[in-house]
Amino acid sequence: MSDSGTLTKTDLVALTGVNKHFGELHVLKDINLSIAKGEVVVVIGPSGSGKSTLCRAINRLEPIDEGTITLDGQPLPSEGKALAKLRADVGMVFQSFNLFAHKTILQNVTLGPCKVRKTDPKVAEQRAMELLERVGVANQAAKFPAQLSGGQQQRVAIARALAMDPKVILFDEPTSALDPEMIQEVLEVMIDLAKQGMTMVVVTHEMGFARTAANRVVFMADGEIVEQASPEEFFTNPTSRRAQDFLGKILKH
């Protein structure tokens, strides 16, 4: 286990003593986690283990009860304009894509830069087309989200996140809502991003992605970080009983 609780200069995201409850349920228990710049951290664990909540807490879509979360050394503000400003630097890719349903694909990508960063619309459009090209959906730019396949929508969502030039991108089960044949096209875009040095926190069930792209695997169960290690180490030699059980269940088939 690495000493992830200590804050070092290169830490981009740092969670210290984070606790959260949903009523009676203790969903995050004393979470200490730090993510370095350029690091790709994959969070895995059984459903209900708190991994999505952890991911959503980092940009405060889920407020926490206790502890601190810092981004680039700055603690997360609780509400208002300061929080919005900070969120602009944190990309988020959702399980259900959440593209703006009333906007075209191109507008989905330019909306953030234009409205939040006040980028000139012409400049934002040009950059958006480059990003859509990069994720392979540039030819769909004029369509509405509902006209695209799930895989295409998720790639647009990644382009939308990239358009803000984020310091880190959070992926909350990005392939869980996709038909099997579309998972690969999304993972390829993500692997590409990882190679280019993007800081990423990825909640996923895709063990293949964890093996190829992750620098570190964080295993969660019952709201706790049970174990964290490099992918080779984790998949070949998990130390905790719960990780062994989990891997036994998912790697059997």
Next chain:
Amino acid sequence: MLSVLTDNWELFVDGFWTTLRLFLIAGVLSLALGTVLAAFRVSPVPALRAIGTGYVNTLRNTPLTLVFAFLVFGAPKMEISLPTFFWSAVVALTVYTSAFVCEIVRSGVNTVPPGQAEAARSVGMTFMQVLGIVVLPQAFRAIVPPLTSVMIALLKNTTIAAGFSVAEAGAIPAVMAERGENQVATLVWITVGFLILIIPLVFLQRWAERRTAVA
């Protein structure tokens, strides 16, 4: 039958003109106030939510005649003076109707999946931007039909102003009775007048529904 209308043409025109002005001014103001109240009710600030809820529960549950009475008779006693009876009526209709508009806008907001707002917040939009750019445009489609109903109700509610010294269409029967005109014919012509005012609203609804039907 027709002579009832033509002989008293000016009375009808003046009355309906006042009705139309009451409706348009109170309509625009209650749309604005109602939307602001709805924003209060879905805002992250508990105090604003409480104000919105308190307002709606009070105004929606007070009979409109009482709201009028408060403004026409009560307000001057509290040294709040509105320039004319007409403006008292505008304020009464606005504060009453905006409570209903608020609830319609809020229910429209609730039809938009929460993921839309989460995505908007994630790209760094402020609360007002999330609402104005992402949520309300998508809520609009669900809002159009019930909002049209409330606007039609507002148009008809303007007739209460007649009881508080505003010479709108609802005040026509009393004058006609003094003139000894046929009461049934008078009421028929007033109904026709309201139908003529309401028909454009129905067309406006159809147009708005068609415009928002895409995507």
